[in-house]
Amino acid sequence: MEAYLAAIGIVVLINVLLALGLTLQYGRTGLINFGHVGSFAIGAYASALLALQGVPLVICFIAAAVLAALAAWPIGLISLRLRDDYFAIVTLGFSETVRIVITSERWLTNGIQGIPGVPRLYERIGVGLPAQLAVLATLVVVVLIAAAVIQRIAKSPFGRVIEAIRDNEEAVKALGKDPAGFKIQVLMVGAALAGVAGAFYAHYITYIVPDQFGPIVTFYTWMAIIIGGVGRISGALVGTAILMLFLEGSRFIKDVIPGIPEIEMASIRLGVIGIALILFVTYRPQGLMGDYTRR
C-alpha cells in the first residue's frame, strides 16, 4: 500500500512539474503551447539515452533540461511573429515532429520498440520502498524549487512584464519593452521544466516508447491547469492532483464494474477529458483556484 501511494505521489509530482511549466508559459505569459509533450519527450529520451551510455544521472537530468530548453528556442523565435492561434498549431506540430523523429530514427531511439532498462534513480538502495521514497523526496525538492522560482519570477520586474505581455502585448511594446526576448525565455524555462519531468518519468518507468508521448499528454496538462486555475501554483498542484485522481481512479472502475476492457476505458478517459475541457472552458475558465478578479 505504501509503495502504491509512493508510486502515485511520484506520478503526480512529475505531472505537477509539467503543469508548472505550462503555468509559466500560458498562465503567466499567455503563450498557448500545445506542444508541451515535445519537451517532455526530449527530456525523457535525452536522459535515458545518456544514462544507458553510463553518464552520471545528475548530468543526464541537466542535459534533459538543457536540450528541452534548446529545442524550444527556435519555437520561441517563430512565436514572436505569430498570432496566438497560429502559435498553438505550430507548437502542436513541434510535438508531433518530435514524436515522429523518435519513432523513425531507430538507430538512436530503437523506434516503436522503445528503450527498455533505463536505469532507476538511487539504484544502490534497491528497488523497494526506500528507493521509491528517495525518488519521491527528490521530486518534492525539485517541485518546491520550481515553484519557488516561478513565485520569485512573478514578483520580479520580469514577472510583471510577462503578465503585461499576457494582458496587453501592444501596450508592452508601446512602453518600450520588447516582448520577444521575454517570450523566448519563458518558453525555454517552461520547456526545461518539462524536460526534467521527462527525465524523472524515464528513470521511474524505466521503459519508454514513442506512444507515451502523444498529444494527449499535453492536453492532460492543460486540463490540469484549467481545473486548478490558470496562472497559480496552487492551481497547478490541485488541478494535477484531481486529474491524476481521475486517471488513477478510472483503473479501479474496471474492478467495480466488470466487463469493461482496458481499450474501452481509454476511450472513456478520452471522452471525459474532452467533455471536461469543453465544460471548464465554457463555464469556469478561471478554474477552481483561479483569480476571479481578472478577465
Added chain:
Amino acid sequence: MLYLQLVLNGFVQGLVIGLGALAITLVFGIARFANAGTGDFLTAGSYGALAAHKATGSLLLAGLGGVAVSALVSLLAYVLVFRRLMGRSVMALLLASIGVGFTIRAIHGLLFGHGQYVFQVPLSRPYIVLGMRISPLDLALMLTAALALTILFVILHVTSIGRQMRAVADNPELARVSGIRVKRVMTTLWLLAGAISAVAGIILGIKTVVTPESGWDMLLPLFSAAIFGGIGSPLGAMVAGILLGIAQELSTPFVGFTYKIVLAFAVMLFVLLVRPRGLFGVVEGVR
C-alpha cells in the same frame, strides 16, 4: 515513370488534404478560429459512410450517409459548444475544439472499437496511361471531389446564403448591421464544413483504413494546407492541399514514409515565416 505515378497518388492524397483544409479555412474565415476538431469530423464521415455502406451495399448511399453524419456532428459541435464561446478568447475556442475532437474520437472508439476498417470496394483493372496505373476507383474519387467542390463553390458564389457567408467573413460587424442573420450563416457554415470534411474522410477511408485516429492524424497537413493556401481562401486551400499531397508523395523515396507529416509541418513553418498570407490570402493587419 515512378515519379509520375507518385504525382498521381499524391494528387488523390492531396484531394483529402485540400478538402479538409477547405473545412478549416471556411471556419477560420467566418467563425474566426482554428478548429482542431476538423480531423475528427473527417473520421465521422468515414465511419458514417462505412455504416451506410454496410447497411445498403451502395457506395453512392454510403457517401451520402457519411456526408449527412459528419454535417450533423459538425452542426452539433457548433450548437452545443462553439456557439456559446463566440467572442471569447482564442484559447477558449482552440481548447474547446480540442475537447470536441476528443469527445468525437471517444465516441468512435466506443461505437466501432479500435480495429481497422476498410471499405469493401470492387477491384478493377487499372488503365495504363503514359506508364501510369490509373485505377477507375481513383478516377471516381477525383470526380466525386470535383462534384463536391462544384457544389460548394456554387453555394459560396452563386446563392444568396453564400454571399452572406462571404460578407460575414469579410466584415462581421458590417454584415450584422446590414441585416444578415448571423445564426443562419453559421448554421450553413457548420453544415458545409461537416459535409466537405466527410468527403475528405470518405476518400481517405477508401484509400487507406479507418481508425478512430485516422482523421486526427491528418490534422497537421490540413492546417498546413489551410495556411499555405491563405487562411479564408477556399480555392487556396484546395490548390495548396493538392500541392502538399504531391510533395508528400514525391518526398517518400527520399525521406521515407514516416516523415510525410514533418514535411507538411516544414511547409507550414516556411509559409508562416516567408509569406504568412499564403498563396491566395489577403493581407491582414495581424497574423
